[in-house]
Amino acid sequence: MSLPPLDEFVRRAHDWLSSECPRAAADRGLNDVAVFHSLPHDRERALISGAGEWQRRKMDAGYGAIAWAPKFGGAGLTPAHARAFTAAEAQYATPADHELRRITVNLVAPTVRDWGTEQQRERFVRPFLRCEEFVCQLYSEPGAGSDLAGLATRAAADGSDWVINGAKIWVSGAQFADWGFLLARTDPDQPKHRGITAFLLPMNVEGIEVRPIRQMTGGASFNEVFLTDVRLADEFRLGAPGEGWRVATSMLAFERSQSGSRAGVGASAEQLLQLARRSTRIDPAVRDQVVRAYVHERTRMLTRQRADERSLHSTAPGPEGSMGKLLWVQGLQAIGDAAAAVLGPRIVADDGGPGTYAWSEHLLGAPGFRIAGGSDEIQRNILAERVLGLPAEPGPARSLPWRDQRRI
Template sequence: MIPLDEFCAEAEAFLAGSGLARRTDEEKVVWGEGELDVSVFHDLGFAEESALIEELKDWQRRKFQAGFGAITWEPEYGGRGLAAEYLDAYDELELRYRTPRPHETFSVTQHLIAPTVRLFGTDAMRADLVPAFLRGEQICCQLFSEPSAGSDLAALGTRAVREDDAWVVNGQKVWSSGAQFADWGELICRTDPTLPKHAGMTAFMIPMDWPGVEVRPLRQMSGGTSFNEVFLTDVRLPDEYRIGEVGQGWEVALTTLGFERQAANNNAHVGGNWRQLLAAAQWAGVLDDPFVRQDLARAMVSERLGAVAVARDQAARESGRPMGAIGSVRMMQWVGRMLDVTAAARRILGPRLVVDDGEWGTYVWGQHVLGAPGYRIAGGSDEIQRTIIAERWLGMPPEPRADKDTPWKDLPR
């Protein structure tokens, strides 16, 4: 294995020759200069978002070819098979450069769905899909939630019926981030309605351009169309696209959701931060307000504690310790940080949040305030996260579930 210092020197040489601009003093916010982006979800037109995705695909391809796109993955997938500390070291170096703006489909593809396919996919699926995902050639979305099955994901009703060597799928999914740009979707379906809801599901990978798949973007109150609803009408999926065994869909879904919670701290730079708030407070002339100062202090402390959490999780990965329920703790901490920023922005800016008078750095904060609550349900609602923490970490008795042994077909809907 290459020594860490040699690896870092190699990474620094790659980044220095990448053509990316180095970050200067990114912590310093000068009021009225540059573009202030504090959005939680994208607010881009279709052409702009498509261009961003192509830019990210190109960057991921370049990283992969240079040996930095799949650092901890096995060589059979094009990775280097290095320990987690190498990935952490590279990420720290990359932060010094102005890489393309992140997009949720890349996190979903490489941190959630690629490792799920590695665990549950067929040999052919792992060989064909995982390298394409890691190279950034193809991107994915999750097809989990439904209009009547959000936090209670196990209640989903999209049906997949076996016909010879294929499955015929009918149903609707919703809140699928990036589905309008995705090449593949990870799909959870009901395959046996006579079993209890957790037992009768099966997982598939589905091409998003397959006949019978229709994607409709949803306009969010923050302005963007990150989320989508997906309609599936008589979609015929070959059995070779199945992930895991028939009836193993709940385990596959939980695995993907577990990866999502573990990746929560990777989103630490989403939305606004306390230094941007400080610049707004200085401009607004409210720094003498004791309540504003408390809000700023709370936002700063939350941000610093988030950095401590990242360091702890890095140490855990490097020592081989699984995160387990701590992923739910991190999810709630991250959401808490965004809500602390929201509270401070509302107090500092007041009516300027809802009045677009052209002033730099004011109305734009609405992108954060309107977007932050969305992550209270992403990857499982706050209530779901608390239940996971209580049962799996604190060892508390599980909450009563009256429908645990009831066949799905007999559940009221």
């Protein structure tokens, strides 16, 4: 199959987008700059439903999985075509996005594609790409956050089933998810990285309790998830027993490679400039802060382009995803700090004016991504060890069985 020239593809994409959505207003988004949603339950559910419907419309038109193979419902085009569509889509007033859609489409679907059996790919990949079913990540635990490999949730074999007990925390969208992508310890006598297995877990089975966590922005997108004697058939295991860490790092690499391409996550540098231009009084120090935030974002985008070029020659994301995540989070923080400097006291007073109090949702939410998807410290360790070749961080011997390691 011959690939369409990029300019022709972009023209057709604009034709389709203009038939589906109005053009975005030039001054859009000054009141929609939240990093994490702070919506009531019903409104958040409606937002997720709308994001899923938009994904299905794109899939039906050939724009929902542009660089995926046709056998999975993709268009069979290149990453360059996918990036071109994303840039075109940003110019239209499309439905609001949600973290649960991004997890399902960008993280879980490719992980099942790479690690699932043929039956699992047939059962899950298309429904996940089409957002007919949503998936949350059951990764972090109260005692295993940055040290994810230290997780203690246990899956014990019982005939052809597994019985799962434990707790997960900071789970985005768990109260709305149909499935959970679960990491559990299946062999405590192995070193901590080797005794983990990955599963796809139906979120409606007996023994699962979801408790929302109220965030400082006012929302409750995050959750605790408690698993008590949850019984799961072995057919939902992803990868071989004990291979869960390899499966998990594949998904984390997809997650980090997406950092900075997340439309709808916080404010952009362009929105910061819009805010600054609306202000009638900006002293030189604040102007300098705005410019520095904007330059950081431009530099980050150039760095991301280099990583995208690498993806043309490699199917698996590499450690450059950690660099992209670090720069993206630093940019989120810089934009929030600059917005606070521009607005001054107006950022804490809801006077109804455009682009004032709404920016508090960005400022309060941005620090969360210094932890989500692997903390800043973990990203620096990855770069130090895998890129610079520095010695590994001191710690217990990697050969020590998990049950013998000291835990909090």
